[in-house]
Amino acid sequence: MNDDGRSDISLRVNDVTHGLNVDNRTTLLDALRDALDLTGSKKGCDRGQCGACTVLLDGRRVVSCLTLAVAAEGTEITTVEGLAPDGELRPLQRAFIQLDGFQCGYCTSGQLCSAVGMLAEHAAGWPSAATVDVSADASAQELDAVEVRERMSGNLCRCGAYPSIVRAVLETADQQAVTR
Amino acid sequence: MKEFGYRRVKHVQEALALTANDTGARYLGGGTNLVDLMKDEIEAPSQLVDVRFLPLSGVREAPDGGLAIGATTSNSDAAAHPEVRRRYPALSQAVLAGASGQLRNMATVGGNLLQRTRCAYFADPSEPCNKRLPGSGCPALPGEHHNHAIFDWSRHCVATHPSDMAVALAAFDAVVHYETLDGPAEIPLSEFYLPVGDTPHRETALPPGALITAVSLPKSAACPRSRYRKVRERASYAFATVSVAAALELHDGLVGRVGIALGGVASRPWRARVAEAALHGEPFTGAGLRDAAEAELAAAKPLRDNGYKVTLARNLIVAVLTELAER
Ligand SMILES: Cc1cc2nc3c(=O)[nH]c(=O)nc-3n(C[C@H](O)[C@H](O)[C@H](O)COP(=O)(O)OP(=O)(O)OC[C@H]3O[C@@H](n4cnc5c(N)ncnc54)[C@H](O)[C@@H]3O)c2cc1C
Numbered sequence A: 001m002n003d004d005g006r007s008d009i010s011l012r013v014n015d016v017t018h019g020l021n022v023d024n025r026t027t028l029l030d031a032l033r034d035a036l037d038l039t040g041s042k043k044g045c046d047r048g049q050c051g052a053c054t055v056l057l058d059g060r061r062v063v064s065c066l067t068l069a070v071a072a073e074g075t076e077i078t079t080v081e082g083l084a085p086d087g088e089l090r091p092l093q094r095a096f097i098q099l100d101g102f103q104c105g106y107c108t109s110g111q112l113c114s115a116v117g118m119l120a121e122h123a124a125g126w127p128s129a130a131t132v133d134v135s136a137d138a139s140a141q142e143l144d145a146v147e148v149r150e151r152m153s154g155n156l157c158r159c160g161a162y163p164s165i166v167r168a169v170l171e172t173a174d175q176q177a178v179t180r
Numbered sequence B: 001m002k003e004f005g006y007r008r009v010k011h012v013q014e015a016l017a018l019t020a021n022d023t024g025a026r027y028l029g030g031g032t033n034l035v036d037l038m039k040d041e042i043e044a045p046s047q048l049v050d051v052r053f054l055p056l057s058g059v060r061e062a063p064d065g066g067l068a069i070g071a072t073t074s075n076s077d078a079a080a081h082p083e084v085r086r087r088y089p090a091l092s093q094a095v096l097a098g099a100s101g102q103l104r105n106m107a108t109v110g111g112n113l114l115q116r117t118r119c120a121y122f123a124d125p126s127e128p129c130n131k132r133l134p135g136s137g138c139p140a141l142p143g144e145h146h147n148h149a150i151f152d153w154s155r156h157c158v159a160t161h162p163s164d165m166a167v168a169l170a171a172f173d174a175v176v177h178y179e180t181l182d183g184p185a186e187i188p189l190s191e192f193y194l195p196v197g198d199t200p201h202r203e204t205a206l207p208p209g210a211l212i213t214a215v216s217l218p219k220s221a222a223c224p225r226s227r228y229r230k231v232r233e234r235a236s237y238a239f240a241t242v243s244v245a246a247a248l249e250l251h252d253g254l255v256g257r258v259g260i261a262l263g264g265v266a267s268r269p270w271r272a273r274v275a276e277a278a279l280h281g282e283p284f285t286g287a288g289l290r291d292a293a294e295a296e297l298a299a300a301k302p303l304r305d306n307g308y309k310v311t312l313a314r315n316l317i318v319a320v321l322t323e324l325a326e327r
């Protein structure tokens, strides 16, 4: 039943469906952290400015602090907890560890989800603001450090781990190119 | 945040009926502007009508041979669309220059057009602001305004419109299509945003309750030789200080259609019609271009601390059009 300020919703997170009765004001970030105890997604700014709360909706990266939980019903939500569902880290996560892609780790879950979405966007041929020729006839821009910095600019890191984050993303992109 | 109801709609008529029956209702696109402003109760809708499930998503061929971009198309999908990139590349570049990858995935084309013209005082409920609370004053005018308007502001408000996308749409003569209970209607982008005057809280010519359905780009404005360039205080993920969208056609050294629009300089995308008129039909020369840019900026009225934008805008027009001419 939906009264005016609350809604019964079901959220599908990391392949599990959860029934919830939420205040419509609840952001997806708060629903994940407080109602579902998935505290991997972090709250930095709560205003769409830092990227710490990044999750994937139907494979696309979004900030969960500006997404209302009611508005996320019907999507497949993937959080950082869902990136390694059987405990086996993905190449991107291993690269972050091997190349020191973090210091305090607060921004890391957002960086990881964002990078997964970003690599898929690049593989789909999406240009970026760093792409010299956006015209569709141009061959897909190769991912280099400039492209990665631009495409990942929605994720801030107070520890300034950027150089290693860029390296980890590029290393993962190289591996994916080999296995594709 | 104030309490609100939430409805998903599948039909345009259903959406229009809901907002007609409840003047406090607002449409919800990606929520990247609306939800942000609701957190401080700067916006306090009684009801959100989620428009993302309406059949208004996607890019299609328009009857005149141009393109129509549905209102609920995400900013990302609009920017990545092959025909947008081929025919109106400056639009793709402008969208990609805005916000972040995450926000562009959420944001819709309709919501991008209707994001509030705003400034930091507007976003701070502890400050007065004529836009938020008509008649309370504009603290930016005597205060912090280095990133505010240089054209067509009034003492009631000096904020700039933040959209990058709208600047490119202005250069391409885009038309906004909408529906009300009276039926479909359209309005050219050049008339979509209202002059500030003494009513800064009224930002667009859209009738109350109107639902934007699409934005169309005329065939005649298609221009592969077009470019969007944005200057900002950091390399990425910041609003424009000044930006320019330009489309240039050259025939045997003579300027054919030319569209130039500036961002970050006014409460709406600033169509540089004076510069366009000076260039159109004339041979393209460096001196002619500098004069045209100079003539456009002659009408600028910088505030105490943003005179640098006049120089920046002039130089950007010259740099971008020179680059386009040399292609
Ligand atoms: C951190 C941050 C950085 C940003 N940086 C930039 C930037 O650099 N450049 C830039 O251009 N933008 C920037 N933005 C703004 C962003 O582009 C806009 O918030 C976004 O485009 C709004 O789209 P939306 O679908 O999320 O709109 P919403 O927030 O859902 O809605 C905005 C308004 O539009 C109305 N609305 C939505 N759809 C319709 C419709 N179909 N018909 C009628 N009314 C409708 C809503 O009722 C609301 O009033 C930034 C935003 C954030 C949070």
Ligand code: SF4
Binding pocket: B117, B118, B119, B120, B121, B122, B128, B129, B130, B131, B132, B137, B138, B139, B140, B141, B156, B157, B158, B159, B200
């Ligand atoms: S410039 Fe406009 S939005 Fe900013 S404080 Fe003044 S009235 Fe408000």
Ligand code: FES
Binding pocket: A042, A043, A044, A045, A046, A047, A048, A049, A050, A051, A052, A053, A054, A063, A064, A065, A066
């Ligand atoms: S917490 Fe969501 S972007 Fe900062």
Ligand code: FES
Binding pocket: A101, A102, A103, A104, A105, A106, A107, A108, A156, A157, A158, A159, A160, A161
């Ligand atoms: S690792 Fe500390 S904020 Fe990024």
